Amino acid sequence: MTRTSIDSQDHRTRRVVAVVGAHGKIGQLLTSELARRGHLVLGVHRKPEQADAVRGAGATSVLHDLEAGTAIDLAEALRVAADGDIDALVFTAGAGPGSGPARKATVDLGGSVQSIEAARRAGVTRFVQVSFIGADREAAPTGDESWDAYHRAKRDADALLRDTELDWTIVRPGSLTDDDATGRVRVGQDLGRGSTSRGNVALVIAEALEQPATVRRAFDVLDGETSVAEALAGLAG
Ligand SMILES: NC(=O)c1ccc[n+]([C@@H]2O[C@H](COP(=O)([O-])OP(=O)(O)OC[C@H]3O[C@@H](n4cnc5c(N)ncnc54)[C@H](OP(=O)(O)O)[C@@H]3O)[C@@H](O)[C@H]2O)c1
Structure with missing residues (x-):
C-alpha cells in the first residue's frame, strides 16, 4: 500500500472502527491503513485461526460468524x-467466489442486515458498505445463478442501508484487483466497466471516514488519476 493519503484531512481524531470481514483481502488492507492513521480497529472475523493475521494487520480480534451468530451477539462482542464508544462500522464481508446463492443471501445480504x-x-451511527458497480441497477437474469443471487443480495443490502437513519456511505x-494501491481514483455515478485495486478501495474507505461529504x-470508484482525498471532497458539489 502506498502512503499517498498521508496528507489528507484530519488525522488527529482517533476513531474506533469495526471492520466486518477483517480477514478478507480488503479487510486486511483497510485495517492496516486505519491503524496507520492511528485508529483503533475492531477486526471481526469468523474463524479462530484467522486471529493472528487480523492482529498482524493491526486490529483487535473479534471472533464472530455472521451466519451462526446474531446482531445481539455481534453488538455485544464489539462493545x-x-x-x-464505537465511531464507525465498515461492512466488507462477502461469501466470495465459489459460494452458491444460499450464502449470497446469508452473508452478502444477511450479514449486512445483521x-x-x-x-x-x-x-x-457511521456505516460504510462495500458494494460493486452496477449493484443499484435492475438485476436482470444472466444465466449465472450465483452471480444473479450476488447481484440481488448486494442490491437489496444497499437499498436497506439507504433506508436507515445511519450516516451511511456505499462504496x-x-x-x-490485487495491484498496488496508487492512491489515485475516479469516483462518481455510472462510471461503467473498469477495475479498482483493493488497496485503493481501502484508501477510499479510510478517507471516507474523514470526509463528511x-x-x-x-458512488462508483475506479482506479484513476485524482488523489483519493480530492476525489472524495469533489462529491460535495
Ligand atoms: N470480486 C469482485 O470483483 C468484487 C467487486 C466489487 C465488490 N466486491 C465486494 O468486496 C467485498 C470484499 O472483497 P474481498 O476481495 O476483500 O473479499 P474476501 O477476501 O473474500 O473477503 C470477504 C471476507 O468475508 C468473510 N466472511 C464470509 N462469510 C462470513 C461469515 N459468515 N462471518 C464473518 N465473515 C465472513 C470471509 O471470511 P472467510 O475468509 O472465513 O471466508 C472473508 O474474510 C465484498 O463485499 C464483495 O462483495 C467484490
Missing part, C-alpha cells in the same frame, strides 16, 4: 472489545 442492526444496538468498486452517498 466488549471497544470498552467505550451488521446494521448490531451498529444500532452498539450505538454506532462501489469495479472488478477488484461522503455521508449518505453511494
Whole structure:
C-alpha cells in the first residue's frame, strides 16, 4: 500500500472502527491503513485461526460468524472489545467466489442486515458498505445463478442501508484487483466497466471516514488519476 493519503484531512481524531470481514483481502488492507492513521480497529472475523493475521494487520480480534451468530451477539462482542464508544462500522464481508446463492443471501445480504442492526444496538451511527458497480441497477437474469443471487443480495443490502437513519456511505468498486494501491481514483455515478485495486478501495474507505461529504452517498470508484482525498471532497458539489 502506498502512503499517498498521508496528507489528507484530519488525522488527529482517533476513531474506533469495526471492520466486518477483517480477514478478507480488503479487510486486511483497510485495517492496516486505519491503524496507520492511528485508529483503533475492531477486526471481526469468523474463524479462530484467522486471529493472528487480523492482529498482524493491526486490529483487535473479534471472533464472530455472521451466519451462526446474531446482531445481539455481534453488538455485544464489539462493545466488549471497544470498552467505550464505537465511531464507525465498515461492512466488507462477502461469501466470495465459489459460494452458491444460499450464502449470497446469508452473508452478502444477511450479514449486512445483521451488521446494521448490531451498529444500532452498539450505538454506532457511521456505516460504510462495500458494494460493486452496477449493484443499484435492475438485476436482470444472466444465466449465472450465483452471480444473479450476488447481484440481488448486494442490491437489496444497499437499498436497506439507504433506508436507515445511519450516516451511511456505499462504496462501489469495479472488478477488484490485487495491484498496488496508487492512491489515485475516479469516483462518481455510472462510471461503467473498469477495475479498482483493493488497496485503493481501502484508501477510499479510510478517507471516507474523514470526509463528511461522503455521508449518505453511494458512488462508483475506479482506479484513476485524482488523489483519493480530492476525489472524495469533489462529491460535495
Ligand atoms: N470480486 C469482485 O470483483 C468484487 C467487486 C466489487 C465488490 N466486491 C465486494 O468486496 C467485498 C470484499 O472483497 P474481498 O476481495 O476483500 O473479499 P474476501 O477476501 O473474500 O473477503 C470477504 C471476507 O468475508 C468473510 N466472511 C464470509 N462469510 C462470513 C461469515 N459468515 N462471518 C464473518 N465473515 C465472513 C470471509 O471470511 P472467510 O475468509 O472465513 O471466508 C472473508 O474474510 C465484498 O463485499 C464483495 O462483495 C467484490
